[in-house]
Amino acid sequence: MKKTLTTALLGATLLAGAAQADEIIFAHGENPGNPRFLAAEKWAELFTACTGGASTVNVAPSATMGDDAEMLTSAAAGVIQVTANSQGPMAQIVPEFGMLGLPFLFNDLPTAWAVLDGEVGEMLDQRAQNAGLKVIGFWDNGIRNVTHLKKNVSEPADLKGMKIRTPPDQMAVDIFEALGAAPAPLAWSELPTALQSGVFDGQENPLVNIYTAKIHEITPYVTMTGHKYETTPVVAGLVWWSGLDEATQACALEATAEAGKLQRQMVLDSDTDLRPKMEAEGAIFADADRDAYRAATASVYDKYAAQYPELVAALRQAAGLE
Template sequence: MKKTLTTALLGTTLLAGTAGADEVIFAHGENPGNPRYVAAEKWAELFTACTGGESTVNVAPSATMGDDVEMLTSATAGVIQVTANSQGSMAQIVPEIDLLGLPFLFRDLPTAWAVLDGEVGDMLDERAQNAGLKILGFWDNGIRNVTHLSKHVPTPADLAGMKIRASGRMTVDIFEALGAAPAPLAWSEVPTALQSGVFDGQENPLVNIYTAKIHEITPYITMTGHKYETTPIVAGLVWWSGLDEATQACALEATAEAGKVQRQTVFDSDADLRPKMEADGAIFAEADRDAYRAASQPVYAKYAAQFPDLVAALRQAAGQE
């Protein structure tokens, strides 16, 4: 059961009474088997070893410390120290991070990683620090596809009026441009919303769909590949600023090393998971990506008007121009 933020605060207070001052709480929203879950456990192992056991890590998975927005708030307040978070929630604090989800921006995952590991990542970290957060690095949340309760959506016309759960403002804008009826909802609440018919479907990379068993609820999967999302690894700036340089280096190294495993797992997942999902009853179809790309172009015009220099720089870095 998901804790409310009040419950999470109480739980953390109780933990603080029994744990040492060097305990780190690393919170995230994923369940066992998800690459984010595996990488968070690896982060804890690497960070503890790097600090010589002077710091220990308590990993809090499965949204036990609240949803992504609540975890970011808790990191800012020092309730937790680190969170593997979401692009959509982070964009509420650093709006520019939403630009990473411009439709069909990156041709593949390695291109996205190269952009994030360069000047773009540094710029986003600078914006985050202005808001009381430190970005330790970027893990992956894949290239996303659409699932539906009862049909495939190979063209934008098939999305007309579809009630679809969207992961953030950029996703809402994309699906509004495509003619759907999108709305945001916390990830932990999506299965229940789909089962009750509040939504007709949702969009996510296959690895998230599989580990949350969304394909058992919405078995029609259309490989739209419409946008990319990252998983920012975020620390509270107050905690981060209080660390010595060696411990900061341990946190950055743990993020990078665990991230290599996490990214590769997401990269491999589309090929590895499809037969498993088909065995569970999922039915796959390909999308007319040229039609999707053309229909979603108004989203570029909207964000280019708001962030002209950054949109241009992103398109160039991604090899679009």
């Protein structure tokens, strides 16, 4: 059995559903049509089938359980069981997650997936467990590009003074400060209103997030900067996870992997499929001078290589940069 949790059900679920061992809340922040939304629905179907219907999965989309940081806190506290979350909030708890967003680290998504599905992913999971969270898989949040209200930003100089929203991610803030912009973090759910009110000149996200949230209708200038990658860690509360038998844990891992194949492919396909759709809807695209962007953000590597020398070196090698 699978139900979609709406705002109207939220209070009842907190009082009753979360306390029941056979009732699982899978929370995330995306709206219908986004790959994360569709993959969460698929996860619920797969997990329920694998466990023979022993558990009910309530999928709580669209930040109905709070923003990403709040969902991580809820998972650790046992209020929810699983969240498809974001790299920035995870980096606030496990700083090493932020290293995945080093500027221009991954040239393509399959390279990033291979790194996350190997020793780097295992290391990040171990760090997360120390904070009461269990990483059960890595979905995708794409390679990111910049949108602006009034202009394209093909050269780093075009960003000078730009008020740009970033996720709550120090790496993103550092990148845009190095580029001369004026970045500020804001929860994803609050972004459309902030853009419409003029708080920001623009924002950065993968095309799939821009399109499904209709951000291109507010900020129609889309520059393909490709400046950083972000993963979507699928995270369980460690207390809940530790109380599961091995068969149920295996079902959760299998559901995450299988739904992740769908989610990753959708994000990958969107990089080529969405540009013509968005152009037809009025978006104005430009390609960035990525060599200039790389040079302008080199200081970000210097900062984090000093803090995490072994991890940064390992990531550069795994990504094929060395």
